[in-house]
Amino acid sequence: MTRRRARVILLVCAVVWILFSTLVAPRIVQSAYDGRSHEILNRMISGRTAHPVEFYLKRWSIVSWTALAVAMAALLPLVLFTPSQLSKIWRRYWFRPAPVVYLALLRIIAVGAQLIMLLMEDGYSLRQLAGLASLPDSMYKPLPALQLFLLPFGLDARPSFALLTVIYWITAVAGIGALLGCKSRFSLLIFAAGNTFLQAFAYSFGDLHHREALMIITLWLLALSPAGGVLSLDSYLARRNSSRRRPLQRKSILAAWPILLVQNLFGLVYLDAALRKLYAGGANWVNGYTLQYYIYSDASRRGSQFGLWLAQQHAAACVLSWITILWEGTFFLVLIFPRLVWVYIPVGIGLHAGMSLAGVASFPQFMALYAAFIPLLWNYGGRSLAIKCGFLRGSLATGMQVTDRVVQQPVS
């Protein structure tokens, strides 16, 4: 089959799917809701008493459009490019030679931030672990990640406080090692595993949040990458007996993918957050009252005077709602137009810092992980700014001459 024919077939399938999901499927959902459809379909609708039919129609709409988007994202490249072209594009995007120094900076900032939180924030402290360890077994529903760690002891095994204490301190020591770049790969692996274990335990009592997820994923990515290649004790010790100089110029084809993956995850996370708001509330989400409600609700619980004041400013809440939804929904544009990083990252820092001050959910991990955008900040304006301000002369740490034209690649 030629690729042209495959493209036509894919297009026809997409059109048929859209017609089916918008014209035919809603009627099937309606009849299944009324119990008039095939037995299997009728059984698929549960909780009729709790939800009106509109709830199921909306769910179907989301599922069908998501399925279409995923299928197109997976199949379009296959019909547009040959396998060798795809392989080339894949390697050129994820495995381009990039300076290891950016990865090392991400390692230092991400590990440093996580370590500070582990050692100094109440929510991650040993005292908090002791409180969780005292919760009854009836509340304990271990997450799959925790079950994986405790598999040799059975699926419902529960770690004691003594074990949690040991893991906490091992994680902290590994964090110091990872921060300094001492036995980097091993330290990063233990730090990632320790944090995953402790967080999975904390979320095994029916309460689940998402602010740690991106940090934990990043720690694992760092552990699988050459993040300890420079700016580390390892590289210093290796260099002592070597004639190689200028280690900061070191490049690797394995240095770009973790940073690119974190950047892409940010785009996805924020887009998902915006779409969920628009799906649940549409234009009502930006009515100002929604944001006032959430700010007041959280600020009163956490005792933030700034939050209580902000919750009373309707006009400010309207403006902030629009900024939030636009910023979240379009953050992925940074990946396409890298110069926008100078708008999106400062706004992001402002929004997250503002949320923290107002007593709304704080995301210090996200702010630390903005370090993944340092290559963009540097290559798309930061370098020129540094030269203008007289901070730089001659060649840069990345090995590129300051007079070089910026290469249009996000991380190199």
Added chain:
Amino acid sequence: MDYPMYSMPHFEGDKIPRLAVVGIRDNSQQIDIRPEEIGGGYWYFQVFAGAATRADENVIRDMVRMYETRHNVRLAALRVENRPLLWKGAQVKAAPIEILRTYPLSAAQHNSTSP
């Protein structure tokens, strides 16, 4: 995972729910069980309050036993309340308390060593 953080829209006049769990002693004395008295803090208190609202017998039994041991009291019943705040304009007022569930505790659900 469905995680609708801050996604639901709200309007002027909406109530901000605040769950509270009240322990009732044999002598009818009522004690507020506070989030800081539950291991883990606020969010885990919400899980407990949710379990009490659903009458999740196992969680209620274990938590009551733990509370009774720590505070050396004996509870005859639990009551889950919503003490909402009414959001109107720039003003917030306490709305009438709603009783979500009263859960009598049988003898088996107590800590046998508590008074």
